[in-house]
Amino acid sequence: MDSQNSVRAAIEPRAIDLSVVVPTYNEAENVPLLIDKLTVALAGVDWEVIFVDDDSRDGTAGIVRRLARTNPNVRVLQRIGRRGLSSATIEGALASSAPYIAVMDGDLQHDERLLPRMLEALRKDGTEIVVGSRFVPGGDVGEFAANRIKISKLGARLARLIVKQDLSDPMSGFFMLRRDVFERVVRRLSAKGFKILLDIFASAPAPLKTVELPFTFGSRIKGESKLDTMVAWEYAMLLLDKMLGSYVPVRFLMYLGVGTFGLGIHFVVLWFAYKSNGAPFAEAQSIATGIAMVFNYWLNNVITYRDQRLKGVRFIYGFFSFAIICSIGALSNIGVASYLFAENQTWWVAGIIGVLLGTVWNYAMTSVFTWRVKPVDTKVVSEE
Ligand code: GDD
Ligand code: MN
Numbered sequence: 001m002d003s004q005n006s007v008r009a010a011i012e013p014r015a016i017d018l019s020v021v022v023p024t025y026n027e028a029e030n031v032p033l034l035i036d037k038l039t040v041a042l043a044g045v046d047w048e049v050i051f052v053d054d055d056s057r058d059g060t061a062g063i064v065r066r067l068a069r070t071n072p073n074v075r076v077l078q079r080i081g082r083r084g085l086s087s088a089t090i091e092g093a094l095a096s097s098a099p100y101i102a103v104m105d106g107d108l109q110h111d112e113r114l115l116p117r118m119l120e121a122l123r124k125d126g127t128e129i130v131v132g133s134r135f136v137p138g139g140d141v142g143e144f145a146a147n148r149i150k151i152s153k154l155g156a157r158l159a160r161l162i163v164k165q166d167l168s169d170p171m172s173g174f175f176m177l178r179r180d181v182f183e184r185v186v187r188r189l190s191a192k193g194f195k196i197l198l199d200i201f202a203s204a205p206a207p208l209k210t211v212e213l214p215f216t217f218g219s220r221i222k223g224e225s226k227l228d229t230m231v232a233w234e235y236a237m238l239l240l241d242k243m244l245g246s247y248v249p250v251r252f253l254m255y256l257g258v259g260t261f262g263l264g265i266h267f268v269v270l271w272f273a274y275k276s277n278g279a280p281f282a283e284a285q286s287i288a289t290g291i292a293m294v295f296n297y298w299l300n301n302v303i304t305y306r307d308q309r310l311k312g313v314r315f316i317y318g319f320f321s322f323a324i325i326c327s328i329g330a331l332s333n334i335g336v337a338s339y340l341f342a343e344n345q346t347w348w349v350a351g352i353i354g355v356l357l358g359t360v361w362n363y364a365m366t367s368v369f370t371w372r373v374k375p376v377d378t379k380v381v382s383e384e
Contacts (some may be wrong), residue, residue, distance in 0.1 A: 019096030029222035132174035139214030194235030333358030
């Protein structure tokens with residue numbers, strides 16, 4: 001009888017109302033505690049938590065999986081060879097089928113006791129999204145360093161460039177929204193960097209009916225923050241992508257930026273070699289070209305393709321493919337520009353068209369042959 005009951009219980013449909021999506025990277029010590037806290041806070045709610053772990057070296061995914069074997073509220077989505085808070089959150093939300101989706105950090109800095117009130121607010125008056133805010137009365141940044149508060153406020157001001165509604169804390173990583181709202185925006189999300197909430201607001205076709213609830217940002221007891229200097233860069237990319245992304249790929253803009261910088265390097269070296277040290281022009285120009293090429297390759301690897309950065313031997317191979325492709329680009333640049341010039345085109349117009357053509361060629365080819373994503377190379381990324 002008993003076993004029949006448990007079979008029935010197992011096949012009994014369980015309608016989950018709320019999926020809590022938690023992106024994790026090296027949160028092994030925090031995850032069991034968070035599950036306990038959610039269990040207490042969400043008593044009376046049909047909920048589940050989905051941890052989206054980017055193959056943390058500390059075994060976070062394994063720990064969650066072990067707990068999930070005996071706790072049907074717990075799920076895990078392990079991503080291999082990928083990194084990114086925003087994309088992890090999006091994929092977690094896509095793996096859920098609940099009508100309400102919450103997003104919170106896995107390091108206990110977000111107050112889980114706010115979740116029932118978020119849910120309540122979301123069920124009322126056509127509310128589309130509820131944001132846990134540190135900057136409405138009653139909220140607090142906790143032990144945030146003064147300069148981080150400043151940066152956060154600056155970030156919030158810049159957010160006005162891409163979000164046309166008043167939000168006290170657009171950088172918050174703690175919020176809950178309706179599934180239909182998420183599904184409406186999901187295809188438009190940039191998925192870049194850390195700022196998933198901002199991405200959602202910026203991608204919504206119309207302002208979202210929003211409720212802001214105050215909470216106090218807790219301090220991190222275990223593990224460490226993954227926010228580093230790259231976050232500011234990724235934030236700039238998110239803003240750019242939202243402003244210009246539908247016209248030009250942001251990666252191409254980065255590539256152009258690096259190229260322009262490289263041009264500067266070229267002329268500095270040329271000046272030193274030719275003007276200052278009296279080397280023959282052709283020799284000076286060759287040295288400058290070589291140095292600019294190495295520099296461009298290195299900077300593109302660090303910045304433009306930071307998510308696919310080549311390391312070790314692959315860095316060397318990558319350089320050769322980059323150099324070969326760019327040489328072909330230079331030849332076609334010269335060829336086309338000379339042809340246009342011979343056809344009586346103004347010299348500078350011919351020059352610009354040649355450069356543009358060469359640049360587009362270089363960008364397109366290196367994106368395929370130099371920085372291609374190969375699933376078998378996942379180790380390189382996850383060992384960061
Ligand atoms: N899957 C995955 N992949 N999770 C990640 C990654 C990643 O690449 N990077 C960070 N996480 C997880 C962490 O494990 C943690 O659960 C959560 O995302 C937040 O990361 P923290 O490193 O703790 O961020 P923070 O506390 O410095 O910043 C938080 O507060 C900011 C408010 O200023 C985040 O919520 C930010 O989004 C928020 O803007
Ligand atoms: Mn944190």
